[in-house]
Amino acid sequence: MKSSARRLLSSDSRYVIVVLTPIVLLIALFIYYPAVDTFGASLTNRNLRIRRPPKAVGLDNYVKLVQDDEFWEVTGRSFKVVLITLPLEMAVAFGIAMLLNQRFPGRGLVRTLAILPWMLPGVVNGFLWGWLLNGEYGALNGFLYQFGLISEYQYWLREPDHQLFWVCVVQTWTRYAFPTIILLAGLQSIPDDLFDAAKVDGANAPQRVRYITLPLLLPSFGIALVVEFIAAFQIFDVVWTLTAGGSAGGAMNPFTKTLMLYNYELVFRDLRIGLGAALSYIILVMSLAVGVIFVMRVYNQGVQEQ
Amino acid sequence: MSFGLRGKERIRLGVIYVLCAIVLVWALAPIYWVAVSSISTRRELYSQPYKVWFPSEPTFESYHTIFTQGAKFRDGSFSPTAHLMSAGLRNSVIISVGSAAIVTLLATGAGYAFARMRFRGKNAIFLLIMLMLPLPIWVSLIALFFIMSRLELVDTLLGLVLIFVTLLLPLAVWMMTTFVRDIPSEIQDAARVDGADRWRILYSIVLPLARPGMVAVFLVAMLTTWNNFLIPLIFSRSDDSQPLTIVLTLFIGQYEVAWEDMSAAAVVTMLPPFLMALFFQRYLVRGLTMGAVK
Structure with a gap:
């Protein structure tokens, strides 16, 4: 019986089946099926706090969210994080990439150390900066004080606006290494003769950056921006330990509540599964839409400039 | 001059x-x-x-404190969470090493199939795996929680390992497919002519040559798993399965825990990724940028 089954399948097919079955099963069961299931839940009023069988409500959850003030507040905050973080990150990354593109002894070591923060856990990064910025004993206060830049210790994280700004700074610190690497690779692919020719034609250094480096880096910037947009838009870990203040089950700090934190709260704190599921699909669509628009614009601009 | x-x-x-x-x-x-x-x-x-x-x-007193007594509150008493750190360390190691090992094995076998074999449905299956990469996994996680609780896999190491393996698969398979494709195929072809089957070729010809690729996949998988916070935040409930990233946030949540103790916990949590970044950066950068750029 067994041997006849074996004969039916060639040894190649058996290899493929053995190797791919676990992978396909895991992905189907853990990713695709739940994704569909979540969408199904978004069309019901499922709420684990209320003891009643969930009822189909069509698109009610989506309508409810779009009419809800908190939803727009949180969405606006997420876009604010993106709009502060991306320019900051790109500026830092471009500067470091330009520096690392120079030839000097010790460059490898500097490169290795410069991209370390990227490889650390986001929750640790949030904690590191929270401690650095601490109003009573923080190292930033001590440092600025000792250099005479402040005359008394500041509570850096007290004002809601400041909190969001520091969230963006820590997100920048966590992520700048990736755009740096992408831009550095882009820089290294620009042929030296271009600069030499420009020098002969009398272009000074800023002009060379403006008319050669930046246009040729446009595709690299595009890649970096799309990836970093998703990272900033779906920010979670860093906020959790820096300013969320809800770790022990307490209320979440409303001033840095971005989309992902809001969604986590809806689903896993408030247990409003239907509403939370709808929000997760709205986040998905927004991420993809902005990503696509972004790519198109950067791409078109690149085409025009050439 | x-x-x-x-x-x-x-x-x-x-x-x-x-x-x-x-x-x-x-x-x-x-x-x-x-x-x-x-x-x-x-x-x-x-x-x-x-x-x-x-x-x-x-x-090193803080390290001693957090591993033997739980974190110290500012008034000098100890948090009732003794051994949270040791449990967290154990869980982090098991989850990250376990997930990385399994995903490396699965991805190597599949990578060889995708790189060197022809079979029906190959492109469709490859697409199915790779489509996951750009999709935010968040939409899956909500319903996955209920599936996992029906399977009684919430708050278990096995459950976390299964989830991480799944999430790491697309990147790992894609990396291994590229690595195997870069290995010259002459020896493999010769072995085929001599009648060696796929397992034999994989084991004695591909594996030795694909080792750098496997190391890269393993390291990237281990780093990503170790650093992850959202998955255990949803799927862990107790020190049965909580990794260090969660333990750290528990300390931070307890307002009065001394800063030197929290700092020691943070250092322990970031030490393995820190060392990996220092010594294996080439492998990690390659894998991590591949995943983001494709």
């Missing part, structure tokens, strides 16, 4: 090293400060307005 040139070069290098110093302060200062905090005595750590930038009498 030559002296002038050398002088110019010296200025250039001088400027470069000053800029490097600024970059390194930006990148490393927060890490340095938490390391210093974790080995400082309480008196020096809380000194102000002048801070002590390196402890005059370094001590």
Whole structure:
């Protein structure tokens, strides 16, 4: 019986089946099926706090969210994080990439150390900066004080606006290494003769950056921006330990509540599964839409400039 | 003339090293400060307005405290969470090493199939796996929680390993497919002609040559799993399965836990990724950028 089954399948097919079955099963069961299931839940009023069988409500959850003030507040905050973080990150990354593109002894070591923060856990990064910025004993206060830049210790994280700004700074610190690497690779692919020719034609250094480096880096910037947009838009870990203040089950700090934190709260704190599921699909669509628009614009601009 | 040139070069290098110093302060200062905090005595750590930038009498007491007694509250009592750190360390190691090992094995077998074999449905299956990469997994996680609780896999190490393996698969398979494709196929073809089956070729010809690729996949998988916070936040409930990233947030949540203890916990949590980044950066950068750029 067994041997006849074996004969039916060639040894190649058996290899493929053995190797791919676990992978396909895991992905189907853990990713695709739940994704569909979540969408199904978004069309019901499922709420684990209320003891009643969930009822189909069509698109009610989506309508409810779009009419809800908190939803727009949180969405606006997420876009604010993106709009502060991306320019900051790109500026830092471009500067470091330009520096690392120079030839000097010790460059490898500097490169290795410069991209370390990227490889650390986001929750640790949030904690590191929270401690650095601490109003009573923080190292930033001590440092600025000792250099005479402040005359008394500041509570850096007290004002809601400041909190969001520091969230963006820590997100920048966590992520700048990736755009740096992408831009550095882009820089290294620009042929030296271009600069030499420009020098002969009398272009000074800023002009060379403006008319050669930046246009040729446009595709690299595009890649970096799309990836970093998703990272900033779906920010979670860093906020959790820096300013969320809800770790022990307490209320979440409303001033840095971005989309992902809001969604986590809806689903896993408030247990409003239907509403939370709808929000997760709205986040998905927004991420993809902005990503696509972004790519198109950067791409078109690149085409025009050439 | 030559002296002038050398002088110019010296200025250039001088400027470069000053800029490097600024970059390194930006990148490393927060890490340095938490390391210093974790080995400082309480008196020096809380000194102000002048801070002590390196402890005059370094001590490992905080590490001892968090591993044997739970974190110390400011009033001197101990949190009732003894052994949270040891459990967290154990869980982190099991989850990250386990997930990385399994995903590397699965991805190597599949990578060989995708790179070197022809079979029906190959493109469809490859697409099915790769489509996951750009999709935010968040939409799956909500319903997955209920599936996992029906399977009684919530708050278990096995459950976490299964989830991480699944999430890591697309990147791992894609990396291994590229790596195997880059191995010259002449020897494999010759072995086929001699009648070796696929397992034999995989084991004795592909594996030895694909080892650098497998190391890269393993390291990337281990780093990503170790650093992850959202998955255990949803799927862990107790020290049965909580990794260090969760334990750290529990300490931070308890408002009155001493900063030197939290710093020690943070250092333990980031030490493995830190060392990996220092010594295996080439592998990690390759894998991590591949995943993001495709």
